[in-house]
Amino acid sequence: MRISVIGCGYLGAVHAASMAHLGHEVVGVDVDERKVALLARGEAPFFEPGLPELLTEVGATGRLTFTTDIAEAAGATVHFVCVGTPQKKGEHAADLRYVDAAVEALLPHLRPGDVVVGKSTVPVGTAERIAEQVAAAQPEAVTVWNPEFLREGFAVEDTLHPDRIVYGLPEGDAGRVAKEALDAVYATPISENIPVVVTDLATAQLVKVAANSFLATKISFINAMAELCEATGADVTELADAIGYDARIGRRFLNAGLGFGGGCLPKDIRAFMARAGELGADQALSFLREVDSINMRRRVRTVDLVREVCDGSIVGRRVAVLGAAFKPNSDDIRDSPALSVAAQMGLQGAHVVVTDPEARANAERLWPDLRYAATPEEAAKDADVVLLATEWQQYRDLDPEAFGEVVKHKVVVDGRNALDPVKWRAAGWVYRALGRP
Numbered sequence: 001m002r003i004s005v006i007g008c009g010y011l012g013a014v015h016a017a018s019m020a021h022l023g024h025e026v027v028g029v030d031v032d033e034r035k036v037a038l039l040a041r042g043e044a045p046f047f048e049p050g051l052p053e054l055l056t057e058v059g060a061t062g063r064l065t066f067t068t069d070i071a072e073a074a075g076a077t078v079h080f081v082c083v084g085t086p087q088k089k090g091e092h093a094a095d096l097r098y099v100d101a102a103v104e105a106l107l108p109h110l111r112p113g114d115v116v117v118g119k120s121t122v123p124v125g126t127a128e129r130i131a132e133q134v135a136a137a138q139p140e141a142v143t144v145w146n147p148e149f150l151r152e153g154f155a156v157e158d159t160l161h162p163d164r165i166v167y168g169l170p171e172g173d174a175g176r177v178a179k180e181a182l183d184a185v186y187a188t189p190i191s192e193n194i195p196v197v198v199t200d201l202a203t204a205q206l207v208k209v210a211a212n213s214f215l216a217t218k219i220s221f222i223n224a225m226a227e228l229c230e231a232t233g234a235d236v237t238e239l240a241d242a243i244g245y246d247a248r249i250g251r252r253f254l255n256a257g258l259g260f261g262g263g264c265l266p267k268d269i270r271a272f273m274a275r276a277g278e279l280g281a282d283q284a285l286s287f288l289r290e291v292d293s294i295n296m297r298r299r300v301r302t303v304d305l306v307r308e309v310c311d312g313s314i315v316g317r318r319v320a321v322l323g324a325a326f327k328p329n330s331d332d333i334r335d336s337p338a339l340s341v342a343a344q345m346g347l348q349g350a351h352v353v354v355t356d357p358e359a360r361a362n363a364e365r366l367w368p369d370l371r372y373a374a375t376p377e378e379a380a381k382d383a384d385v386v387l388l389a390t391e392w393q394q395y396r397d398l399d400p401e402a403f404g405e406v407v408k409h410k411v412v413v414d415g416r417n418a419l420d421p422v423k424w425r426a427a428g429w430v431y432r433a434l435g436r437p
């Protein structure tokens with residue numbers, strides 16, 4: 001198949017490379033010249049495990065090209081729209097300007113039989129609106145929705161081995177033609193033994209936000225339990241283990257701590273609420289307001305806990321923050337709980353030094369007023385307190401004995417419940433965590 005992928009961010013770049021890996025001829029299109037130049041040289045413009053290797057592998061085949069010129073999408077039959085849908089400034093709704101611009105730029109290049117495939121996470125109703133635009137520009141082109149569920153840090157793995165594939169199709173012949181095209185795109189091995197849910201456009205758009213809302217709810221549920229644990233002296237990690245053994249509940253996404261961040265969960269639940277309001281169904285999602293506020297409360301609680309271990313004031317205290325990315329194995333700092341807490345402590349007068357193995361450069365651009373260090377040891381030099389904010393494996397693996405040599409006071413706040421309290425206490429540390437005694 002000849003495929004175009006419009007938008008080469010975390011989603012599009014991985015999708016383009018993965019489609020080329022499957023044997024398709026792919027052109028990736030992005031307005032960002034720097035990103036296109038890097039990708040064209042086979043370099044990943046962001047940190048994503050496995051992506052550099054994949055780019056090298058498919059680069060050698062000549063099946064993958066990148067361009068800023070959308071006219072080069074004209075040779076493709078299937079066009080994936082993979083641009084971002086960030087939160088609007090000062091509002092909860094999704095900002096659709098990139099989706100609209102991508103579609104508008106693509107319209108003049110559509111040919112009969114082309115399939116426009118939406119992958120971006122959008123407010124339900126967007127696909128129908130795009131379908132109208134596409135039909136007006138090229139009556140023999142079809143619009144479908146095919147949401148993407150990849151997690152950053154596992155994006156290549158999730159794209160090549162998804163849990164399920166969802167097709168949102170229009171009715172009738174157009175839907176049948178589009179299904180054939182998608183089946184050809186995802187021909188084995190990718191779709192082998194993987195459920196394919198074939199549904200309508202509205203359901204396909206809802207699947208993505210419903211899944212992310214559920215995941216966010218699960219995290220906020222366990223963080224609400226952490227608040228109860230803090231009030232009672234119980235241990236939220238043992239509680240999560242115990243309820244997680246019930247297969248109906250499951251242990252995954254029950255890790256209490258600093259809460260969720262990133263480019264998806266926070267803005268998706270807000271955009272979903274905003275869309276529900278427009279549809280007159282705001283009551284149905286009012287619980288998500290609580291999910292959001294439980295999540296934001298964790299950040300406040302973390303700053304309070306650091307203050308507590310500093311005997312009531314963080315002014316002038318040296319705080320080492322381990323982690324800036326919103327989660328490990330990523331350099332993404334969008335809505336990062338780690339940086340949000342670091343910035344808060346900085347604003348409140350603490351002397352904050354942040355370290356992160358991959359996200360430091362991004363963090364420095366966004367928060368130039370914070371101080372940064374290359375290693376945890378450098379960040380923690382003479383620290384009054386160490387805060388683990390992103391659970392990178394190298395931070396989990398720190399030797400509390402040796403690490404204790406560099407700090408001023410051996411006090412650690414585990415914002416991700418990722419360290420072994422027994423080991424750290426045995427090495428003479430005061431160990432504090434969220435939701436644990």
Ligand code: UDX
Pocket residue numbers: 148149150151152153212215219252253254255256257258259260261262263264265326327328
């Ligand atoms: C998420 C969805 O998982 C993915 O399916 C969707 O396509 C995009 O949004 P992502 O944002 O990459 O993926 O990260 P994810 O692994 O879901 O983590 C999101 C946030 O939740 C992180 O900040 C993480 O630290 C936090 N989290 C996750 C918890 O606090 N506790 C958990 O138990 C799990």
